[in-house]
Amino acid sequence: MPKKKRILFVGSFKKSNTVKGGQNTASILLEKALKSHYKVIKIDSTMISIPPPNLFIRAFFAMKRIVFFLFLAPTCKSIIIFSADGLSFIEKGLMAIIGKLLMRNVIFCPRSGYLLEQLDKSILLKMYLKIIGFFSNHIVCQSQFWKDQFSRHGLKYEKLIVINNWIDIKLNNKEILNNSPIKVLYLGWITREKGIFDLIAAAQKVPSMKFIFYICGDGKDINKIRDKIESSGKNNIILKGWISGDEKLNLFKSCDAFIFPSHSEGFPNAILEAMMHKLSIVASDTTSLPDIIQHKKNGLLFAAKNIKDLEDTILLLDNFKLRKEMTENAYNQLEKRFSVKSAKQKFMRIL
Structure with a gap:
């Protein structure tokens, strides 16, 4: 049996009582799509608490993840990076830059709806986005809207790949009824x-x-x-x-x-x-x-x-x-x- 290609996957994977939210796209992609084809190495960036901890604690965990990234990235051919906004965007963007400097195939996946507002308010963040775009092989956009917006902010259109969000679909035989109320x-x-x-x-x-x-x-x-x-x-x-x-x-x-x-x-x-x-x-x-x-x-x-x-x-x-x-x-x-x-x-x- 041929050896599986190694992939480094940075994202939120933990299921926890303290971290609430919808279905976790990173976990679904890992378990239902990638595991059977690749050797996937994870760096988990799940927030340790809701509301988030103070800036010092967040910075400590971010630096810890970056150190792990520096050790693991050279051992993998491709790197998938899921990013939110704010500090997450800065941390994950740095990972994308490091990954490309190590000659890896970098796939950057921004996921937050608040990112646009932050980009519109900050020239520095706009410049940082362009740097991330330059160092990434592909930017995965959650819809055509996001592809158009990232293009408007100066990213190369050919690097922008639309992959709609996904869920693990289950068959549902529910009958749609005319209920009142x-x-x-x-x-x-x-x-x-x-x-x-x-x-x-x-x-x-x-x-x-x-x-x-x-x-x-x-x-x-x-x-x-x-x-x-x-x-x-x-x-x-x-x-x-x-x-x-x-x-x-x-x-x-x-x-x-x-x-x-x-x-x-x-x-x-x-x-x-x-x-x-x-x-x-x-x-x-x-x-x-x-x-x-x-x-x-x-x-x-x-x-x-x-x-x-x-x-x-x-x-x-x-x-x-x-x-x-x-x-x-x-x-x-x-x-x-x-x-x-x-x-x-x-x-x-x-x-």
Whole structure:
């Protein structure tokens, strides 16, 4: 049997009670796509706590990872680097530069929706992005939107490879029913940037007899959201806090729609997971979301930060014929556009 090619993979892999979030794209890619073809060496960059520790502790762990990287990179032919924004972007960018200086095949994968805002505010960060682009063999973009944005910031178009985010798709025989009231699920961080205040404001205005909203998650603004819900006097807005395991699965099974009002996103796997569970999607039109959702085709889009438009869009869910058609279209597109199998094929072309 031929010896497997060695790959160094830098990303977040740990599953922990303290680190919350959606499906981990790095772990899925590793377990479902790469392990059977390559000898994969991991450097885990999972945050040790939420909220993040202080700057000194983060810098210590970053330096520790860079030391490991210096020892491991020369032993591998290719390097995959998953990066977030802020300090993660600086650390992972340095790894990309080192990797190329060591004559490795460097595949850099920025994943954060907040990166664009940071780039627009910082000339130094824009310059750093161009340096990373120069030293990387490929920049993996989560959608066409991100490819266009990175090109706008000066990266070479031919280095930019679109690989849509992926999930491990499971067969779902759930029947789409005309339930009343319509159960709408929010699952994510409870922070202003995720549009949760917009959602609560819109939910208070739609008929309470027609819609029930389940707000699931945690974050810095959870107490403010709890106060808003309690002061509204509405009994159709239910704050459940963070959920996981069977409780999360049961809500996916019992709800009819999934709402994602974020102000800025990389490429949210939560939407793909909701599609797999046959929930109708309502999402803001920010960043990459229009690359996933085509309005009234496989979901509904509304203008980000526009509460009235969000309210009107929620009301469209009351049209069962439209909702059923959109949900079926979204589910049927998953395998072709957002499966780990599709991502695997594209990664193997550049490894």
